[in-house]
Amino acid sequence: MGTFDKVIERAGQHHGGREAVLAQARNAHGVKNLSKVPADRLLSTMTRCMFNAGFNWKVIEAKWDGFEAAFEGFDPAKLAFFGDEMMGDLVSDERIVRNGQKIKATLENARMVAEIEQNEGGFGHFLASWPADDQTGLMATLNKRGSRLGGATAQYFLRFCGWDAWITSGDMCAALKREGVLDKPAATSKGDLAKVQAAVNGWHGESGLPRATISRLLALSTG
Structure with missing residues (x-):
């Protein structure tokens, strides 16, 4: 080397x-204080990276306002609480890409984010506190605790949310x-x-x- x-x-x-x-x-995606980024914006970025995987990014971008509306602004507490009841409506919602597995994963990730928000000082704090020299460990943790966050999806999420990835x-x-x-x-x-x-x-x-x-x-x- x-x-x-x-x-x-x-x-x-x-x-x-x-x-x-x-x-x-x-x-260009770096932020000064990741711990201050609201959890709903982090979940939004996570979901966007997940839906981008295997899709034309321009299609997801064009529909993103619809995603924001359909997923209640990506409020993790709301999605974690009402997720099961919302699933049926979301899979038929034309404002979004109606991929059932990814919709289900979004609701599961909302539960993860809400849990970390409540128990670990905030999701932004959780990310910001993770050692910068251990991206592989953070990726493995997100993959284990979340849904469909393996491979490049976690890498793009970390980069786009402002983590030094x-x-x-x-x-x-x-x-x-x-x-x-x-x-x-x-x-x-x-x-x-x-x-x-x-x-x-x-x-x-x-x-x-x-x-x-x-x-x-x-x-x-x-x-």
Whole structure:
């Protein structure tokens, strides 16, 4: 595994130089205080990432106002309490994508968020308090406690909600293979994800850059 400065140099060669690529790789989704983000906005982001998986993102975006209305503004306490009663209406609601499994998962995730809100100091606090060097542990916890939050869905949720997250995109994994971190241009196992985590943590310690920026620069370094 080479130095991260070499990765930045390579990315800059493809994207207008060092300063230009560092600006391009900035995490536009970062927030100053994740613990202050309301639980309904976090559940909304989680649900959007879940519905995006396997769908055309533009379709979900075009319907999102309808999602917000159908799911009562993603108030986790309300959805947790009334979820079972709402299920029948939601699966026939034309304002949303009527995927029964994902609707059911949204209601189950609302229960998870409501439980954490009540018992663990708030869902935003829960996320913000998780160590930044253990994204794999946070992903595993969300997958275990929630529904349909495995694989890339959890990674995109963490990035888009403001957590400093890496995303194992095809370009990032191709760069990690080039750097000798992965044996193949994909991270499909717990062992692969552990290697990604260790490499990103190492480069973070070396460069001082946010992990999301490191992820973006790796992807940009492929061309």
